[in-house]
Amino acid sequence: MLDSSKCRKNGRWSAWLSLCLFALVLLSARAAASAKIGSVEVLEDTSGRMSLSDVLDARMQVRWRPSLDGLVPNFGISRSVFWVRCRLVQDRTDTGAQVFLAQSSVIDTLDIFRLCGSRVVQMVRTGDARSYRQRPVPYRQFAVAWRGGADSGTVFCLRVASQDGLHESMPIMSLGEREFEELRSREQFRFGVYFGVIAFLALFSALLYVTLRERSQLYFSVYAFCYGWWNLDYQGFGDVFFWPDWPMGNLWLMVTSLAFATFLVLFSRRFLHLAKDAPRLHRALGILVVLDVVVAVPLIAWDRYCRFFLWTMGMDVLLLVLLLGMGIRSTLLGKRNGQLFLVSWGLVIVGAILYIAKVVGLVPASPLIYDAYQYGTVLQAVVLSIGVAMQILAMQKQNNRSLESTVQERTRELEAANLRLRELSDTDHLTGLPNRRQFEERFGAVHRLQVRNGSGLALLLMDIDHFKLYNDSYGHQEGDRCLKAVAQAIRDALPRGADFCARYGGEEFIACLPNTDLEGARTVAGKICRGVQACGLEHRASPVAGVVTLSIGVAIRQGDGSDPFEAMVRRADQGLYAAKSQGRNCFRVGAREE
8 A cells, every 4th residue: 555645745855846847947048148239120011022122221211110029029910021120239359150049940931131231241041931951050940150240230130921920929149159059058958858857747647547547647648748749849849850851840830739738628627527527517628629629620731820829729718717617616625636737727827828928919028938838838747747646646545445445345255254154064954953063062152151150051852753764654855854844843942042952963953951950941841842743744654643753851960060061961862762762752851970
């Protein structure tokens, strides 16, 4: 059985470790301070047909506006093409390699122009809709490198276009070669931890499913895997490692986002036990998931990324509200899984709201908001994994209790079977009376008690008259029925519950009468003789009477209590012999031994 206190302690250590890892990731995500970009201006081209010479024309200068988002231009949802102009600050002492970086991995088309004065000295056409191998700097985001210090005349113009109108925020940086390498090192550590946690959760849940066959573990494993794959693509690693020659980023973003949202709902339904606790909501969530898939799949097939995003964003908000409501309900009912679910969804809600608000341009973009949803979901995965572990612990406790109950039940059944077996071994199967061994054990206990109390004790030894002639005349089956009838007559004639009888062997029976003197023994013996004769079992071969009769020998415990069982049986046998010698169908008292 699991030690619950040890499991709770390990759970607390796991939670603290997860929080420490998260804080470490946040610290490692701090970008190098950029002091090399002086100003950022934005020009919106609603027609989408303006060229570089058009936007640099003197008559167009009035349309350039300072970026409201500073170094993180964020255009939201718009069909327009946007031009961004960045002026670099003079730094003549830095003559090494320089890197201009657009920190986004999901810009459809990005044309970068480096200008000295009005002259174009470098041009790069890139974007996630173009082959990764066209990028001059092999990096997950979009970078341009050049050598030599920047002067006040160095300007970068960027043409940013989206195929269907959905623009991601685009933090801009200008770094030295050393700063760029430091940034890449920090990212390697941050994403190594980040994707390591996601991969661990996915594999751990898959292992639990294989071990326990609990479907919630399968759903959580697929959710964690699809979310990790989605984020791998969102961060640009898909272009780097998986499809450098064929731009497939949008396709995988749509497929994996639909998959992880679907399996998250399936996991949540099972995690909160909605099928049992809220069957209507359980069915409603199932219908919404089916509707989401039916609408989203054609959008994926037609590569409508913006429409897909808007549709899934709306569905996710609806599902989010429903699941959040169920988390609140479970929490109010005092359920631990509801509390953990509510905490995990609270983290995601904050990240999702900030992310969506950033995408549609409601809040300015920043490095923290840029990754807010990712941090929220990874924390959600950690919290839910703790919840899963707690559910497994509870399930293990339930299984242990069930096992203990089963063992106890089986033990009771075994004890009952053993008791029944003992009863069968102590009982004469034909008459249902105790057998000789059981009678002797019980008689011994009663004899000791009577001796200690100084009470009387009588023993009756009985034999069916001319039973062999009965068997010869009527057959053994009738003989068995005769034995049963006589046994029942003897049992019925015993007046008290303390009296007991047994089949002593063949056609012989024996009875013990505690607290009984000679007069009482004679009364009972006479009653038994009359009861057997009253049964009226025909016995034509008997010279005594025309029915079955019984002869009885009576023995009384001697006053000093020294006579053992064998002595009393000898005296009862003497009485039985005397009864048979004097005509049968009667009782006689055995003489006391001197």
